[in-house]
Amino acid sequence: MYRDHSVGVVLPAYNEEGFVGDVIREMPAFVDRIYAVDDCSTDGTWEEMRTAAAADAVDRDDPGPDEDELDYDERLVTDGGGSALTRRASVGEPIGRVLPIRHHENRGAGGAIKTGYLAALRDGRDATVTVDADGQMDLSRMSTLLDPIVDGEAEYAKGNRLLYREYRQDMPRFRFLGNSILTFLTKVASGYWKTMDPQNGYTAISGYALENVGVEDMYEYYGYCNDLLVKLNAKGMRVADVAIPAIYGEETSSISYPTYIRRVSWMLFKNFCWRLGAKYLVLDFHPLAFFYVFGTATTAIAVVCSLWTAYVTVAHGAALFVRASLSLLLLLVGSLFLMFAMLFDMQVNESKEVQIRE
Structure with missing residues (x-):
């Protein structure tokens, strides 16, 4: 005891x-x-x-x-x-x-x-x-x-x-x-x-x-x-x-670290999605779940658009200023939503963490 x-x-x-x-x-x-x-x-x-x-x-x-x-x-x-x-x-x-x-x-x-x-x-x-x-x-x-x-x-x-x-x-x-x-x-x-x-x-x-x-x-x-x-x-x-x-x-x-990092990273991604749904939509409600979803989706679209713009520019020599600017704007908006989501998440869980130092 x-x-x-x-x-x-x-x-x-x-x-x-x-x-x-x-x-x-x-x-x-x-x-x-x-x-x-x-x-x-x-x-x-x-x-x-x-x-x-x-x-x-x-x-x-x-x-x-x-x-x-x-x-x-x-x-x-x-x-x-x-x-x-x-x-x-x-x-x-x-x-x-x-x-x-x-x-x-x-x-x-x-x-x-x-x-x-x-x-x-x-x-x-x-x-x-x-x-x-x-x-x-x-x-x-x-x-x-x-x-x-x-x-x-x-x-x-x-x-x-x-x-x-x-x-x-x-x-x-x-x-x-x-x-x-x-x-x-x-x-x-x-x-x-x-x-x-x-x-x-x-x-x-x-x-x-x-x-x-x-x-x-x-x-x-x-x-x-x-x-x-x-x-x-x-x-x-x-x-x-x-x-x-x-x-x-x-x-x-x-431990094989390349395998370890790959498998655990994928597990964490799935767990992250589960936690957002379970904690902020099912057990309780907080808009940060939508901030995460919108920020992730917007950032993903911006990355795809940027890659496509880069490919067209290299392949055809076209100057796609408007498309590139739109991709950059989407990336900025998505990043801001993700940062706000993380900030809200930190505030919600601040009281759940105890740090003990020597």
Whole structure:
């Protein structure tokens, strides 16, 4: 328990042998349940998870498992296979405070987080933290993430590494550029304009938010955290952006950034359209939705007209001053409508953002 709030930690792992055991053993004492999700790893991640869980149980004087519990994966708990959790994973007997969960097939980072969230929902945790299994997250700072949740300042808290100069300097330029692009796109899509580093997987969410954000429909690729921010905003949830540095060692990233940026950008565009309709037309009404639509349509027409004008000019040598001027005017009008829409969006969501600095 942390300040009278039950705490669960979702620990997704895919081929994290050599790292995941240390993360389990170093988990803060106030964590009540660790949902260790093996995303169908091909190395020794599953065995290391269970061995570390047994060691953690001994250190905490929890009822430890028998030796044969570590040898047989058949000792699984199901509820008839009817729930969303057991349809996607096998849930083992708890080993101390660790609940080992094994995916039937590889589902990706977001899929593993979703499975852990479903388990936390089933258990009714007051707050649920997500921690990567590669050891890059400072577990001693977990209370900093939980404080805004416990204090009632926010329903969701996420780490922000971009406030630390050493992190920005050590990041490869292409990765930094990709992170910056996705940060801006997530601001637009989610409506949380002050939030940075949306790819950070060190997060905490309240039980209330977890119940109302639609976990079963959560995006299962690496952009799950960006997707979750959009859904939180549509529900009017408050988000805390918390300064927390990362810890780097020998671990390597398995993300293909060209694929990652392309897929997540498309997902954010679809989520942005959904948020405008859900938040500003269905759940409530605000004219900024029409500003966005009109500005986007006008800008798109201006770009098409400009390209056509350039083509005709080059192909036929014609001076199309009037058409070029009209294209420029349309582009100006469209840009102004988009800027007004963004300004209105910032004003509407300003009270939904909390920034916590050191």
